Amino acid sequence: MVRTVLALFLMLSNVVFSQNREKLIPYPQNLQTKDGNFIIPDVLKLNNDLPKNETEYLKKRLNSIVKFQDSKKSEAQLVYVKLPKAPAGKEEFYSLDISPNQIQIQSYTPQGYFLALQTLIQLFEEHQSDRKIPALKIEDQPKFAWRGMHLDVCRHFFTVDEVKQYIDYLAMYKLNTFHWHLTDDQGWRIEIKKYPKLTQIGSKRKESMIGAYADNTFDGKPYGPYFYTQEQIKEVIQYAQDRHITIVPEIEMPGHALAALSAYPELACSKGPFEAATKWGVFDDVFCPKDETFKFLENVLSEVIQLFPSQYIHIGGDECPKTRWKECAHCQELIKKNNLKDEHGLQSYFIQRIEKYVNSKGRKIIGWDEILEGGLAPNAAVMSWTGVNGGIEAAKAKHFAVMTPGAYCYFDHYQGDPQSEPNAFGGFTPLDKVYSYNPIPAELTQEQAKYILGVQANLWTEYIDNFKQVQYMIFPRLMALSEVGWGTSDPKNYKEFENRVISQFKVLDKMGVNYAKSIYNVSGKVVPGNNGITYELSTSQNSNGIRYTVDGSEPTINSKTYQGSISIPKSMTVKSAYFDNGQLKSSVSSQQFTISKTTGKKISLENQPSENYSFGGAVTLVDGIIGNSRQLGKTWLGFNGKDVVATIDFGQKTNFSGVYFNTLENKGSWIHLAKSAKIFISDDNKNFKMIKEIGKEEIQNAKGKIQVNVGKQSAKYIKLIIENAGIIPAGNPGADSKAWLFVDEIGVN
Template identity: 35%
Template sequence: MKKSMLLLAVFLSSLNALQAQKLDIIPKPVKIQQKEEVFIIPSSVQIIVDKKIQKSADYIGNNFLKNTGIIPAVSIGNKHKKNTILFLVDEKMNLPLDGYELSVTKKGVRVKGKSSNGVLNGFQTLLQICSAKEVQKGTIPVVKIQDYPRFEWRGMMLDVSRQFFDKQTVKNYIDWLAAHKMNVFHWHLTDDNGWRAEIKSMPDLTLKGAWRGPGEVLLPSYGSGNKRYGGYYTQDDIKEVVAYALDRGVSIMPEIEIPGHSRAVTAAYPEIGCVTTQETKSVQGEVKNVWCVGREENYQILDSIIREFTEMFPFDYIHVAGDEVNRANWEQCAKCKALMEKEGYTDTFQLQNYFFKRVEKIVEKYNRKTAGWNEILKGGEINPNTEIFAWQGISYGIESAKKGHPTIMIPGQFTYFDMAQSENERGHRWAAITDTKRVYSFEPIPENDLTSEQQKLIKGVQGALWSEYLDRPTRFMEYQSYPRISALSEIAWSKKEDKNWDDFYGRLTNSHLQRLVNMGIAFRDFPPSATYKSGIITVTQPYEGAVVRYDAQGNEPTILSPLYINPIETKSYEQYLFRTFFNEDSVSPAVKVEKLPIASWNTSQVKTLTISENISENIDKNGIWYLTFNPTTDAVTSGIVRTVSLFENDKLIQTYPEEKTLKSKPRLRFLIENYNEKNNYRLNFIVDNKEAKESSARVNFNCSPYQEPEVKVTSSMTENPKFPLSKLEDYNIETYLRTDVPCVSGDWILYTFTKPVVSFKIDVLTGIPHHPRFIVNDGYVEYSYNGVDFEKGDSYEYGNATIFPKQAVKAVRITITGTNNEPILAAQDLKIYP
């Protein structure tokens, strides 16, 4: 009897394994029915492609081969034969335009789409099924899928101005979007730092405006260095890429940055800009980067540019930008002031509105519609058909929809992929720290703020990858894009009620990361977590089967570093770094070892929490310790922290009585000078949650790896009052110096210590933290043991230099030997190792 029961259990287990065969489709389909049977792909399988999509036949055949290893015979037709794979357009299907049905039986496969793009979407699902981890190669599980997108606009923008990406790279990017059922590629072709599209009526836009460097009309910027840098796409290149994209179901929307962000234009054709006696700077610090609104000839120039764009791009929309316009430029321009007086305008937003109304008419003249960033809503009404891209926040999308405009949700706080993905990674931070999970959390339709009719004006969702900081490391563009675009695709396609992070993450890590590798994408893998307790480092893998490697000397782990297999016993946990490796190209950021939180709370009630924790086990040395209050999510930041006190053997070391909001993520400094393993340490603090909102946080207490000696900083350069020299004396990693002027040869910044400092290494960093902007390009660091005589140390490499003193240092000096070709210089606190 027991034997029979055992055999039955084994049988049921194997049956369940078949039934549970995971397809791991991203984005998640609307309806899916699966059986345990399979279609065995014949070695000489025939693919039949409907005549209506025959332009995509080569694409279908080639990608089927890549994903299955089987060479298909591709023919044009619409008859479904046994053991064939049929791709059919059926415009009478009762599905949205991009919808499809995928049917796999033991006798063959049929993909039927409402449109050619619908068929291609079904094809992408078929490829994903063939490449799912649990699907046996050469077979396709029997399945029936009915699927269609939530949004008609599923887009992604790539900036090719700050960094130039060649034609093949752009094609690859389009392939990757198509694989995720994204249907709009927003090509940001022009900006201050380069004009990338050939315009035959204005050849200098690319002959001059596509290049920067010594002797060029554009200065070096964003890592391009002291060499000629740039490039552009000929009109034939662009037409080739447009056709390539259409064969894959992707439309290309071009963007012309006007009237601001136009330094490449005014550098090539100075007469297009305003004539002013006083230079004003844009938000990025650029000068002379705005079209003159009062110069009538400029509208004839715009007409010719837009005409040539419409000849290259068949898409319905031309994006004309309108963001971050330095309107102060117009206030200094005689022609713009005269136009304002003639029209009776009282502010420059009205002048901006005048400009865009004229641009709209030019676009309409060529049978296209206008799109722009949300700033173009200011200053007056515009054409209700103009599509608004709400980038500054969700509230701007709400405003746009309420004004009756078709609206694309592209808030920087969730969908700007130039944002850093963690606190210690390269990237912008002005909108948010945006990892894949945060992207996935975005909901594009603010239902509580819009009527049902207004909600219909939210046409879709889009991501954006601005390229200021994509110059390094190699393939960083791919790292910043994926898997965040995979998450974006599910937001854009799948039903709201089907969204579930844990389910998505399971599909992503079980099969989809391997698909990204198969596509040739060097994506960002998910980092492990490493914790330290009682002399032991324990690492948690980010997902089952993840490969984690480590370095014990403070260096970033490589593919050759030791594998983490078992917990590590050590007293020097601060030196360890851990990193996930999917392969040599797709890796996670390196992470440090963290101690476990010393306290936490979670409440949604109006109440006062008095928290007292014995933290003796956490403290293990003398040094500077930082207490941080970290909200568990961005949404649970209610509450005020106050009266934070640290006691050693019941004696008060330090207290912070003032109130600090949890939203500000308080970071408090404590100095422990008399550590003894027998000492008792206690932390007390109060949390006031004054509203019935969720308040939840983890409290961490970690020793700084650096010294923080008293220092005085002086400079030859004028400081910006908002970012003064004193910011280099506070040892706060989030604060820094900005000068108010460009640096020139002979400039300097001097750090003088009150008492000489003993250190084996000092990092002397310039630029904004984590941002390679406003750095020292040409210069070196010096150090002095007596404050008078200086020895030369490292020359600056990409804004960074290091010194290795042999005795106590009295002063450190940054010496600049050339301009950095930027409007200002930034510098950071010294990192002084013990």
């Protein structure tokens, strides 16, 4: 009884805490409430010592809530105290002290003052209805120095005004770095005066891929020319500087170079001609490491460095196939001449040579984690995207790293049920997953962790062809990234964070931002048990508002009310939606189940899937859900260079005669069909007998959809070894890299 009362007290305390906590994002490091309220006046009196540019920003943001008037310091309601010179690491510190009669901001720098204004703006917006801001004292600064968002303008282009809006979103939530991806295979987007053909030719393509990659369909419409002039670049840089945001430009090399090669084919290993890519993916033609190429890249970087004042210049370095280098006599001679181990060593040579030039200009390079191949350049920083290992390796070698692993930080992934979301690249990265990320890998010591500069999310735009869709993909996930980067995220209190997110929606509504409402949708989770599987539904709102059907019909307010997990005893379709006051408030979620003798059974994997494609873990292979080839993130497991070795425990000796599973082929994304598969049975989980072998030709003919008759069998355990294709052969995107193997349900009948 005592424990029950205590649990109830704690639950009610959490509710009160959630209700009373200010709806700030990112939440401050230290916030203490005081007695009384500051009443928002019709006219806010400002003292004359406020930093000018930042205060003008404040006036524009709050012009619909309050008017402003310059005043004497003694009468001012908003005052500023500039602190002495900032100690190391305190450049972004601020304090915000709100009393019933006055608001005082203290900071060492204008940047700190600007961050304080973002907090103040959120307080004004949250309390504009009752016009009472609780008296409080905030002392605050970010945990990480690099809090970034990336935008790819190569696959699809966005105007100067749209890029400015993007920068505004970063400023609102205290991000401080904008990574501008300016060159790629599909388009060159920055004017380089010494090489005018880069924009005359390289900024356009004859058409664009549309729909799912596997469909291989195109729109037939010329795209471009689209690029930014150097004057426009300067305009955007100034706009960002006014908001204390650093722009890091990216010039891709040695791969992702087709747009540049279309303009200057002499920089390739082969003769060409080349054209800007119309497909997404990775291509074999890359920059050839010859003197002519390095001179070209140095001249390009010289103009870029003159434009951008950032400490770091991003040089790409990712996904560079070595096919052309292997075939190139010059490259092979260069490998011998410099005693390089192989083509990976040649990539390191390439990056180090570029780094020397960038360093000579007083700047540093940063690149995707493939720049680790063959050895890291002496002063380079690493942007770790393929996972966390690149960042770990860099930090252990005392190189700085920015953590941006695809599993948590790729905002081109789906954020809600893929069946009800706009077409996305793949993956499944909902708001709570972004919020759960810790940029400091557990493998690092306290000293090594100092080399983690921070965190960044990336927005690749293969399937994002307008700015409204940009907004949709970054919001509200940008808010989770903001709090992760600030260092105040707490995954244990995710629901409290979610409530603050929902509170911010009214601000986005007022701004006309097209944000995703996926958190309102009903999400489902398969739970295996002794008697098969059950299906648990949840929503950010009261679960009493969930209605569902199990006969495939659309849910209405009169459908079954969700009151706990739903038993799935047979193949069926569950449809669900959230209703409030009789009105449909979410999209309809639909999940089809195909039940077999393995559904819900215990399963173990010898090799674990990639973190990017591991949603649900091993249970995904026995959850009764057949994978959708267009939606890789939620219903498939992805294995990079690894075989699937799965053992399923039926629990008792079970009769069966058929086995099925699916693998995928999408070579543009390095996904290849399984090379082979073997099926084994056992009664003791030790001694296994092979009952079926499926060869490459059979898998190819079935297009990865495997259904095999294994004769009459009876066993307690079944094991499948589904062989990865291995190293991608020459002539394919990603040649010489590890192939991906995707597998969905393993069913037995």
